[in-house]
Amino acid sequence: MSAILSVDALSHAYGKTPVVRELSFALEHGDIACLLGASGCGKTTVLRLIAGFETPQAGRIALGGELIADARRQLPPEKRRIGMVFQDYALFPHLTIAQNVGFGLPDRKSALAIRRIEEMLDLVGLAAQGGRYPHELSGGQQQRVALARALAPAPHLLLMDEPFSNLDVELRERLSLEVRDILKRSGTSAILVTHDQHEAFAMADVVGVMRDGRIEQWAPPYELYHQPATRAVADFIGQGVFMPGEVVGKGEVQVELGVLHSDLPLECAETCMTCQRDCHLDVLLRPDDIVHDDASELQAEVVAKSFRGADFLYTLRLASGRELLSLVPSHHNHAVGEKIGIRLAVDHVIGFRGTPGTAHERPAAATVVPIAIARGR
Amino acid sequence: MLSDFDFSVLTDSLPFLWAGLQFTIQLTLVAMTGGIIFGTLLALARLSSMKPLAMAAAAYVNTMRSIPLVMVILWFFLLLPLLTGKPMGAESSAMMTFMAFEAAYYSEIMRAGIQSVPRGQVHAGQAMGFTYSQSMRFVVLPQAFRNMLPILLTQTIVLFQDTSLVYAIGSKDLLKASEIAGKNYNRPIEMYIFVALIYFIICFSLSQLVKRLQQRIAIIR
Numbered sequence: 001m002s003a004i005l006s007v008d009a010l011s012h013a014y015g016k017t018p019v020v021r022e023l024s025f026a027l028e029h030g031d032i033a034c035l036l037g038a039s040g041c042g043k044t045t046v047l048r049l050i051a052g053f054e055t056p057q058a059g060r061i062a063l064g065g066e067l068i069a070d071a072r073r074q075l076p077p078e079k080r081r082i083g084m085v086f087q088d089y090a091l092f093p094h095l096t097i098a099q100n101v102g103f104g105l106p107d108r109k110s111a112l113a114i115r116r117i118e119e120m121l122d123l124v125g126l127a128a129q130g131g132r133y134p135h136e137l138s139g140g141q142q143q144r145v146a147l148a149r150a151l152a153p154a155p156h157l158l159l160m161d162e163p164f165s166n167l168d169v170e171l172r173e174r175l176s177l178e179v180r181d182i183l184k185r186s187g188t189s190a191i192l193v194t195h196d197q198h199e200a201f202a203m204a205d206v207v208g209v210m211r212d213g214r215i216e217q218w219a220p221p222y223e224l225y226h227q228p229a230t231r232a233v234a235d236f237i238g239q240g241v242f243m244p245g246e247v248v249g250k251g252e253v254q255v256e257l258g259v260l261h262s263d264l265p266l267e268c269a270e271t272c273m274t275c276q277r278d279c280h281l282d283v284l285l286r287p288d289d290i291v292h293d294d295a296s297e298l299q300a301e302v303v304a305k306s307f308r309g310a311d312f313l314y315t316l317r318l319a320s321g322r323e324l325l326s327l328v329p330s331h332h333n334h335a336v337g338e339k340i341g342i343r344l345a346v347d348h349v350i351g352f353r354g355t356p357g358t359a360h361e362r363p364a365a366a367t368v369v370p371i372a373i374a375r376g377r
Numbered sequence: 378m379l380s381d382f383d384f385s386v387l388t389d390s391l392p393f394l395w396a397g398l399q400f401t402i403q404l405t406l407v408a409m410t411g412g413i414i415f416g417t418l419l420a421l422a423r424l425s426s427m428k429p430l431a432m433a434a435a436a437y438v439n440t441m442r443s444i445p446l447v448m449v450i451l452w453f454f455l456l457l458p459l460l461t462g463k464p465m466g467a468e469s470s471a472m473m474t475f476m477a478f479e480a481a482y483y484s485e486i487m488r489a490g491i492q493s494v495p496r497g498q499v500h501a502g503q504a505m506g507f508t509y510s511q512s513m514r515f516v517v518l519p520q521a522f523r524n525m526l527p528i529l530l531t532q533t534i535v536l537f538q539d540t541s542l543v544y545a546i547g548s549k550d551l552l553k554a555s556e557i558a559g560k561n562y563n564r565p566i567e568m569y570i571f572v573a574l575i576y577f578i579i580c581f582s583l584s585q586l587v588k589r590l591q592q593r594i595a596i597i598r
Contacts, residue, residue, distance in 0.1 A: 053500055077503040078511075090501035094519050104505030153505060 004029045004189045005050070005157055010059035012045055019045045021213040022059065027157075027191065027206075032183055034192045034200040037210035038236070043193045046210075047159050050191070051084055052077030064156055083155035087162045089146040091134040097121070097145050098130035104153040120148040123182055140171045147179060151186060158183065158190040164199055176202045197237055201225075209233045225286075227264070231352045234284050239313075241324050242282040244354065246272045253349050255283055256320055257298060262349035281351035287313055289346045290326035296341035300324065302334050316342065383564055387571050390558035397554025398575065400468065404550065405537045408475030412536075413529065415476060416483030417518070423488055434484070441481035447542050450474050454546045467548035471540075479536055486528050490521030527591040534583050538576065551575065 003026040012020040019042040027033050035043040048054045050061055052068070052075065061069040063082070068075040083104075092100050101120050105113040121127045124144035134142055143163060150158055163179070164172040180203050183190050194200055200207050201221040208215040209224065209232075217229040228234035234242075245255040248271055251262040260283065268281055292314075300316035303323065307330065314334070316324045326342060334340050422434035441449070453474040458465050494517045502512030522529075541552040549557075551572060559568035 051500070051504060053503075076508070077500070078506045078508050081506075082504065084501070084504040086497050086501060088495070088497060090495065090497040092498065092501070092516055092520070094523055103502075104507075150504070 002029055003027060004031075004064055005191070006062045007046075007050070008060045008062070010046070010049060010056050010061065012042075012049055012054060012056050014045075019213050020049065020056075023210075023213065023215055024059075025208055025215055025218050027189055030184075030187050030189055031205045032180060032190045032192065032203055034194060034204035034207045035210055035215075036194060036197060036200040036207050036236075039195055041210040042213040043210050044161055045213075047084075047161055047191065047193050050157075051082055051159055052080055081153070081156045083150035083153065083158045085143075085146045085150050085158070085160040085163045087165060089134075089142050089166075091142055091145055091149070093134055095133075096130065097126065097132055097134065097137070100134065100145055101130075101148045101152050103149060116152055120152045123151070123186070124148045139167050140175060143167065143175060144178075147182065151182075151188060155188070158188050160190060160192045162194055163192065165194070165196075172196075172199065173202065179203065209236060211236070226348070226350075228284070228350060231282075234350065234352070238286060239325055240284050240286045240289075242352075243285055243322065243324075245281050245283045245349075245351065247275075247281055248272070251349070253281055253283055253351060256318065256322065257344050260344065260346050260349045262346075264348040266349060267351055267353055279353045282354050284350040284352075285324060285344075285346070287325040287327035289344060290316070290324055291343045291345045292326060292328040292332055292340060293343040294341050296343045298342050299339045300326075300342050302336050302338050302340060305334070305336060314340075316340070382567055384567055384571075386558070386562040386564045386567060390562065390568070393558050394551065394554050394572070394575075397549055397551040400549060401537070401540050401551040404468075404471055404475060404540045404543070405533065407472050408479050408536055408540070409533045411472075411476035412479030412483045413487070415480035416485075417487045419480055419484035420487035420491060421513070423484065424491060438481045438484050441478055442485075446478060446539055447545055449478050450542055450545055453477070467543070467546045470546065471543040471548045471550075475536070475540065479532070482532055483529065486525050486532060487521060489528075490525035491517055493524050494520045523594065527587050527594065530587045530590070531584070534580050534587070537583075538580065541576075 005027040007026070008024050010020055010023045011018065021042075023042075023046060025033070035046060037043045045054065049056050049069065055074050056069055056071060058071050060067060063080065067073070068080055092103065095103065098117050098121070099108075102108045102113055102117045105116060107113055117130070118127065121130055124147055126141060126144055126148070129137065129141065129145075134145065137145065143166075146163075160179075164176055167175065176199050192200070192203055204221060206218065207221050207224055208218045210216065211232050217224060217233045219227075219229070224233060224237050228237060231242075234240065243255050243257075245253040245260070247266060247268045248254045248259065251264075251266060253260045253262070253266070266281070268275065272278075272280060300318050302314050303317045304315040306313045309330065311330050312328050312332070312334075314326045314328055316326055318324065324342075332340075419434045419438060422430045423438070425431050425434075450471065454465075454467065454470045457470055457473060498516050498520070499509065499512045502516040503509065507515065540550055543550050544553045544556065547553070555568045555572040556565070559565035562568075
C-alpha cells in the first residue's frame with residue numbers, strides 16, 4: 001500500500017482568521033477517509049484546498065507522489081484529476097442526466113464516452129433515467145447522479161463534501177453503505193467530509209477527527225470509539241461520562257464504583273500516590289461499559305430514559321450524586337425514580353489527566369458529558 | 378365622428394406599411410442579437426477580476442443607461458460618419474445605435490443571470506477538467522441565458538417599441554411609414570390608430586408568450 005494523497009503541514013487562513021493549522025495526513029490507495037468535525041472546524045476548507053479552489057498559505061499537497069499545491073505553486077483544479085461531489089450536488093440543470101454524467105469525458109459524443117456513461121448509470125442504478133433532467137429526480141437519485149458524474153472521468157481521488165446532509169436519515173444510512181460499496185468496487189480513493197459520526201463510521205476506513213483546524217486523531221472508527229487519543233475526541237465521538245479516578249497500581253484505577261483493570265497502558269505510568277501531582281485521572285465510561293444487573297449490589301437511580309427501539313439509554317444517578325449513562329436492552333423497562341442494579345464492564349480504561357488540584361472538587365454535574373450524536377440539519 | 382373615418386386608405390397603403398414593419402422587425406432582431414452578444418461580453422467584463430476592464434464596462438453601461446435614447450440616436454447619426462469618414466444611411470446608423478444602446482440593458486440582465494447561477498457550478502465544471510472560462514461558457518452562460526430568457530424577451534418587447542424613435546433621423550420604420558402614408562392620403566388619424574393597433578397586437582401577444590415561457594422555466598429551476 002502506498003499513499004495516494006499526502007497532506008503535509010497544510011495551513012490556510014481566511015483574511016486573518018486561521019482555519020487550517022499545520023494539518024498533515026496521508027491517504028492510502030483505495031481507502032475511504034473521513035474528516036469529521038463540528039461546523040467551523042475547517043474540514044470543508046481542507047477539501048477545497050485539495051480540490052484547488054483555495055491556495056494554501058503554507059504546507060504541501062501531493063497526489064500520487066506529484067506535488068499539486070504549496071504556497072507558491074498551484075496546479076489549477078481542472079488539471080488535478082480530482083472528482084468532487086458537492087453538498088448541493090451542483091448538477092447542471094440545463095443538461096440531462098446522461099449529459100451530466102458525460103460532462104467530464106474527453107470526447108462526449110464518442111462511442112467510448114457513451115459506453116462509459118451507461119456503465120456509470122448502471123453502477124449507481126439509474127440506467128433508465130439517462131434522458132431525464134435533474135429536477136425530475138428525487139434527492140437520493142440526484143445524489144447518485146452527482147456520484148456517477150464525479151466518477152465517470154476515473155479521477156485519482158474523489159472528494160465528497162457533506163454528501164448526504166440533504167437527505168432524510170433512512171436514505172442517508174442506505175446511501176452511505178451503497179456509496180461505500182460503489183467506491184470499493186471501482187477502487188476509488190476518497191475523502192468524505194461530514195459532521196455526522198454515524199455517516200463517518202459507516203463509510204470510512206479511517207477517520208480524522210478535526211478541531212480548530214487540526215486533526216486530533218487519525219484512526220479507524222473502532223479505534224476512535226474505543227481508544228480516543230484526546231479528551232476532545234472522546235467528547236466528540238459517541239456518548240459517555242468522565243468519572244474521576246485514582247491510579248492505584250499498574251493499569252489499575254480506583255473510581256467510586258470500584259477498581260478498574262486496564263489491558264492497555266494508561267496515560268499515567270506511576271500511581272497517584274507516588275506521582276503527587278494531584279491531577280488524578282478522568283476515566284471515560286461509555287454507556288455500554290455500564291451493564292444492568294439485577295443481582296448487583298451497586299444501585300443507581302433512573303433519572304431519565306430514552307427509548308431507542310432495541311435498547312434504552314438510561315441516565316442514572318449514583319448515591320454520590322454523580323450521573324452515568326447506561327445502555328440496557330429494551331425489555332428491561334424501568335420507570336424514572338426506580339433504583340436498579342448496575343455492574344461495570346470495562347475492558348480497557350481510557351483516562352485523561354485532570355487539572356492538578358481540581359479533579360475531585362469539580363461538581364458532579366459538570367463531568368457529565370452532554371454529547372449530541374447524529375445531529376441532523 | 379366615426380362615420381367620417383375612411384379605413385379604405387388602409388388597404389391601399391398596406392404594402393407600404395408592410396415594408397415599414399419589415400424594417401422595424403429587422404432592426405429589432407439585429408439590435409437584439411447584437412445587443413445580447415455585446416451585452417453578455419460587457420457583463421463578463423463587469424464581473425471580471427481585472428479591475429480596469431470591469432470599470433470600463435461599468436462606465437459604458439452606466440453612461441448608456443443615463444442618456445435618453447433619442448439623443449443617442451441623433452449623436453450616432455451625426456458622429457458615426459465623422460468617425461468613419463464615410464456617409465452612413467439612417468438605417469445602418471439606427472442598427473448600430475440600437476445594438477450599442479441595448480447592449481447596456483442586456484448586459485445588466487445577463488449580469489444578474491450569471492450571478493443567479495451558484496458558484497458551485499463553476500467549481501463542478503473545474504472538478505471535471507474544465508478551465509474557468511470553459512466552465513463559464515458551457516455551464517454558467519447557458520443557465521444564465523435560460524434563467525433570464527423571459528426578462529431578455531421582455532426587454533426585446535420594449536426594444537421593439539423603442540425602435541419607433543428612429544423616425545427622428547428619418548429612417549423608414551413602421552411609424553415613419555404610417556406617417557408618410559397618412560400625409561399622402563391626408564388620413565393621419567386612421568393611420569395612427571391602425572399602426573397603434575399593430576404595435577399593440579404584436580407586443581401583447583409577445584408578452585403573453587413570455588408569461589407562458591416564464592412558467593415553464595420556473596418549474597425547471
